[in-house]
Amino acid sequence: MEQAKRICIIGAGASGICTLKAFAYYKDQLEANGNPNGEIFPEIICYEQMAEPAGIWNYTWRPGTDPTGRILHSVMYSDLYINIPKEAMEFRDYTFEEHIGFNCPSFIARGMCKDYLDAYLEKSGMKPCVQFSTRIEEVNYSKETKIFTVKISDLKIKSIITKEFDYVAVCAGHLVLPFIPEYPGFDTTDIRIIYSRDVRGLDEYRGRRVMVMGSSFSGEDLCCLLLKHGVKKIVLSNRNSKGTSPVSAQNNKWGSDALVTAPGLAKLLGETCHFVDGITHDVDVIILCTCYKHSYDYLQQDLIVEPVNNHWPLNLYKGVLPLTADN
Numbered sequence: 001m002e003q004a005k006r007i008c009i010i011g012a013g014a015s016g017i018c019t020l021k022a023f024a025y026y027k028d029q030l031e032a033n034g035n036p037n038g039e040i041f042p043e044i045i046c047y048e049q050m051a052e053p054a055g056i057w058n059y060t061w062r063p064g065t066d067p068t069g070r071i072l073h074s075v076m077y078s079d080l081y082i083n084i085p086k087e088a089m090e091f092r093d094y095t096f097e098e099h100i101g102f103n104c105p106s107f108i109a110r111g112m113c114k115d116y117l118d119a120y121l122e123k124s125g126m127k128p129c130v131q132f133s134t135r136i137e138e139v140n141y142s143k144e145t146k147i148f149t150v151k152i153s154d155l156k157i158k159s160i161i162t163k164e165f166d167y168v169a170v171c172a173g174h175l176v177l178p179f180i181p182e183y184p185g186f187d188t189t190d191i192r193i194i195y196s197r198d199v200r201g202l203d204e205y206r207g208r209r210v211m212v213m214g215s216s217f218s219g220e221d222l223c224c225l226l227l228k229h230g231v232k233k234i235v236l237s238n239r240n241s242k243g244t245s246p247v248s249a250q251n252n253k254w255g256s257d258a259l260v261t262a263p264g265l266a267k268l269l270g271e272t273c274h275f276v277d278g279i280t281h282d283v284d285v286i287i288l289c290t291c292y293k294h295s296y297d298y299l300q301q302d303l304i305v306e307p308v309n310n311h312w313p314l315n316l317y318k319g320v321l322p323l324t325a326d327n
């Protein structure tokens, strides 16, 4: 008799929840059609290392590492608001309006996203498939048997088991391991240099001079928040800009004299940032918003899709299914 396929899903963030929901939909379809071909619904286990669903939308006060000593998965600061309208983020079959009960503004606070994802998982009926506080340590694949062997650690009772699966869905997120650039003077300065993932509350920057390095999503968002929280001065450095610092308030899209833009950093001497256009700014803190490195160190080397640092990795059909793998 045919066995149910065994499916392992790594992670219960937005992607893992979508994957679980797709299986719920498949199950509904089988039941609605009376399952004329006798298809066997697979056995699904989703392993989530955190104690809760929603991935990076889980906020924590913790700096650096999680309670098990690994790099913290959560990267949110306390005042984070979504950076695309909620209407572009919501699931087709469950709107934010339906979830919240009224139509609130398009840009909502991070806590509402967490709440929404929790509710969507609950509604899908697939939450019992999620084993929380379990981490995937290793995934190996045999081309001969076409089976994945997965090493799973139970973080609560501190034990490791090995299980076999026919398919593995990697929904483990890719914005975790920061890319930290090195510049002359970083090693010798006394000022604070932190990465955006380590920012929590913003009040500590009131009255301070901050250099924000990197002007993509996190950089721009943090500038807005720092301005709201009464920062004294922001130097927003973008290594791709030609360098016309300081930008005057008149042609400054930020509409604040407290913010000047700068090109890439050349070096740091004490508290003085020297930019490639020769202009200097003294600052108290540098916040690095310099993106993330993709890392899937638990996957057998030949299962990793290259290039690893790309929003659209090659060799993935529709950005999801590996073209080179047979499972």
Ligand SMILES: Cc1cc2nc3c(=O)[nH]c(=O)nc-3n(C[C@H](O)[C@H](O)[C@H](O)COP(=O)(O)OP(=O)(O)OC[C@H]3O[C@@H](n4cnc5c(N)ncnc54)[C@H](O)[C@@H]3O)c2cc1C
Binding pocket: 010, 011, 012, 013, 014, 015, 016, 047, 048, 049, 050, 053, 054, 055, 056, 057, 073, 075, 076, 081, 082, 083, 084, 089, 134, 135, 136, 137, 171, 172, 173, 174, 175, 218, 298
């Ligand atoms: C600061 C910031 C702000 C953002 N703002 C927005 C926004 O406003 N709008 C938007 O659409 N997107 C935003 N994003 C993008 C965000 O990454 C996606 O919206 C989405 O939440 C990603 O979901 P995911 O499931 O792919 O990854 P994650 O949310 O990272 O979830 C992955 C899950 O996998 C688990 N996991 C990882 N490794 C293992 C393992 N080995 N074993 C077991 N479990 C594991 C993690 O614990 C986590 O729960 C933002 C990203 C960042 C970093």
